Amino acid sequence: MLKYILLFYSTVVFCQNTTVLYELKKKCNDISIGAVVDKKYYKGYTTLVENKGEYPLQGKLNLKVNSNFPLPYSFICGNSDQSFKPSALFTVSKEKLRFKLDSIEMFMPVLPLKDKSSVLLDDQYKFNASFSKLLNIFYNKEEDNLKLESLLVEYSKENCDSYMLFWTLVQHFQFRGFREAYFQSFKNLSPKIRNSEYGKMFYNDLINSLSLSEKSKFPDLQFQNKAILSSLGKSYTLVEFWFSHCKPCLEEIPVYKKIYSKYKNKGFEMFSISTDRSQDIKKWKEVIREEKMDWSQLLDENGIESKKYSINTFPTTFILDSNGYIIKKNVSSKELEKFLEKNLK
Numbered sequence: 001m002l003k004y005i006l007l008f009y010s011t012v013v014f015c016q017n018t019t020v021l022y023e024l025k026k027k028c029n030d031i032s033i034g035a036v037v038d039k040k041y042y043k044g045y046t047t048l049v050e051n052k053g054e055y056p057l058q059g060k061l062n063l064k065v066n067s068n069f070p071l072p073y074s075f076i077c078g079n080s081d082q083s084f085k086p087s088a089l090f091t092v093s094k095e096k097l098r099f100k101l102d103s104i105e106m107f108m109p110v111l112p113l114k115d116k117s118s119v120l121l122d123d124q125y126k127f128n129a130s131f132s133k134l135l136n137i138f139y140n141k142e143e144d145n146l147k148l149e150s151l152l153v154e155y156s157k158e159n160c161d162s163y164m165l166f167w168t169l170v171q172h173f174q175f176r177g178f179r180e181a182y183f184q185s186f187k188n189l190s191p192k193i194r195n196s197e198y199g200k201m202f203y204n205d206l207i208n209s210l211s212l213s214e215k216s217k218f219p220d221l222q223f224q225n226k227a228i229l230s231s232l233g234k235s236y237t238l239v240e241f242w243f244s245h246c247k248p249c250l251e252e253i254p255v256y257k258k259i260y261s262k263y264k265n266k267g268f269e270m271f272s273i274s275t276d277r278s279q280d281i282k283k284w285k286e287v288i289r290e291e292k293m294d295w296s297q298l299l300d301e302n303g304i305e306s307k308k309y310s311i312n313t314f315p316t317t318f319i320l321d322s323n324g325y326i327i328k329k330n331v332s333s334k335e336l337e338k339f340l341e342k343n344l345k
Helices: 119-135 142-158 163-176 180-188 197-212 247-263 278-291 301-308 333-343
Strands: 018-024 030-035 057-063 071-078 084-086 090-092 097-101 236-242 268-274 296-299 316-321 326-329
Touching: 071 163, 090 119, 090 163, 119 142, 119 163, 142 163, 142 180, 163 180, 163 197, 180 197, 236 247, 236 333, 247 268, 247 278, 247 333, 278 296, 278 301, 316 333
Parallel strands: 018 097, 236 268, 268 296
Antiparallel strands: 018 057, 030 071, 071 084, 071 090, 236 316, 316 326
16 A cells, blocks of 8 residues: 555755765665655655665665755665565754664664764654654554654643654644644744744645544535535535555445445435546546446546645545535545445435
8 A cells, every 4th residue: 555655756866965874784675765745845855776686785875955954754675576665754954864774664763873963863863762663654553643643742842843743743644634633733843843934834734634624614626617515415425535546546446336336325425536647537537437436536637636635645535414514534435334324224
């Protein structure tokens, strides 16, 4: 599923502003450094891959950092089967960093060799020591997420200048959507961070996403001259954001077909909104035709509207009531079926 989560971007830039030295003992097909939040937060960077196939891997990765504000990155271990494992995020400014890694595991905290004169590195050590394995946004259970949220708020009260905290809020928000804990933690950060260009971008995303939180009214989106809210009328409506090359999305289609067939005459409707790129529209139409998806199919070409509401992971789903209010967010097809069984007799 990881390769379908749109959090990693690559841009080749031939400029050396900072150097990351590393030594990795665990086998990887290749090693690189990648971005971990939306590309709008980066003004240009490189993910230069080096030393394929030799162990221990040693070398340097050159990053272009166009801002004095530290930016978040992750080590990415590429495997021979084209899968990959990202480390936890770390922050990079214009100072040289040195890492010695025993392995790269999913969101394992990565610590540079300590430099007592570096406030940035002190922030990384303190933050990782406080949160340990709770930073795994892909596989945390809900109780782990709730524990993490509580800790983030408490940590923000005593560590208002933490760049690690700020970027963790951005990353988790982009994956999980709006949470009150993210908003409270952000408000506790120092004006230096909140009023930066990055802080302002994140604040705008938080505010825009409020319209997609549970109990809020779904935004009045319109695609191909069809408005979602004015098309409601049945007891419950599922709105799904997806795209044609999204494997988890495609895996849900057979179940959705059964659910729609069973409940469409009992007060249930569906809208699938594709965020496919312009060059993939033909593929989108093929999937609809081949899978015989006979509910409403809409296109948000290149995800322009979806991005405004920080919909970055797929599929993203919403159950709406007949008035357009969000009852549940990010339900699986199995959860949807249980919900309809209970509420549509």
